[in-house]
Amino acid sequence: MAKCFSFAATCDRWFRFSFSRAGLKPTTTDLGDGTVMHCWVPKAYEPNKPNLLLLHGLGANAMWQWNEFISPFVARFNVYVPDLLFFGNSYTARPERTELFQAQCVAGVLEAQGVWKTNVVGISYGGFVAYSLAAQFPEMVEKLVLCCAGVCMEEKDMEDGEDRGRGLEFSVTADAREDEGDVQGCLSQASEENAHLHCAGLYQFDYQVMWKEHLQERTGLVYALYKDRKMSDLPTITQPALIIWGEYDKVFPLELGHRLKRHLDEDGRLVVIKDCGHAINKEKPKEMYKHIEAFLIDPLLTPKKENQTSGEKVD
Template identity: 30%
Template structure:
């Protein structure tokens, strides 16, 4: 796991250890990492964001320094887990920021707990369409656990990690994310981590692609500010899903960052921190109204009228 200058703290909730970083002061930001990652994926942006916000970046169950039990690894289960962590920390409301699989958890959190969600920021998020990298679909196949056990034997793993990190330094669009992929691959040496990731992926992906989608609930974002950030060169989840988000939630703000892959917060950390800071500064936090929520549910989805807002930073 990459080193981090941020102090990792621990809480035991429902008998399972939860690791997290909490720094800064001000309105709360909850940062949720992607599949196979941990809180260190946010390392390049935490300090900038902590100048204005209280930043909470947990290791989701089954990831990083958190416990990896045989447990509920559904999107809803993760949303419950971060709610309980926030409750113990005494934080009532957050702007929730989710990357990749963490974006799916962020959307589920906002859906389950609108009274605790002020805004949503989705970063190269899952849950917006079926397409996903074949490498992620492969995790659902029989024999993945055993094959990865062989692929992560010391000599093979060291060679693979070194090769991917060397390729990541090449100025090619297809190699943008290989350094991060190498860290994920290295984490698979832990059988408990492999088992947890397999359970996570099987809950949201099958051989056809992503199962869980926000399409049928996106209209609920009418009551909640949403920002979508994507790297133009994403090879894990295609950038066209950013346009899907804009179509599903026409009041959302969409930023597509050039020369960036699946980890725009790591490729361009200062730009990412600026996008988040500006989004929070220029939007009013959602105020939960049971009556309004009831009316939205009754009315259901209404197709957008007119063009959607799609922003690209030069």
């Protein structure tokens, strides 16, 4: 146990140093009603740079999922990286567990920082929050990148098919896990090439932090994602959107990516990364960054200006 926390503490210190060296500083915003959000923000805001909001998925905290991307993103953007509620140092005493409430809290943090327009990248669970942010605050979101985020999922998808929704089910039943072996089974669902995840220390850390800390609240977040969820209730958005998906995603199958592309029509562009599972930020970070940077920086790559028929590009 001591080794587990020593490993976690060492990684945490390194990530904090990495974020700070890249030009970010930690802030805390009290949104009232017992809601506090922690967020990494620029030490020095640069008006000539566009803004970028990074939203993490179901993991330990924002630093663990975005560390590999911070330096290159900071070079091009004013970057904001919040811990979503019940991750890192963000929490609430309120009962809401929906991505709508998460998005409202993120918007509150941005407003407190004087950010009224930003590009948004959300991975997995963070993609749900990013989509909700774009729908609720359309004037705030300029461009949207959704990485393996099954926002087009319906509750019935949890029961249809052998693989559909299986990875999400593992998250929902996190409270049933009693040892690191169960966590390994869950994490292997996220990665097609598991070399990045096959680390005993990382498994132990995930077991102690991802699955034990705020377990009841995080389970509530996952249940809220699919409970009574229907495509007919999914709001439409008009911002240019890039959809990035792993070819062999077992948490949110690629079918959901195609479904989202159809839902967004000409406002969306789908990129499928070959030989990759759900954890694209760990398996193929360079490819993921390349597509995000090109989409956010190059105005010619907005979906409406592309001459594509299928909306899919396999890299």
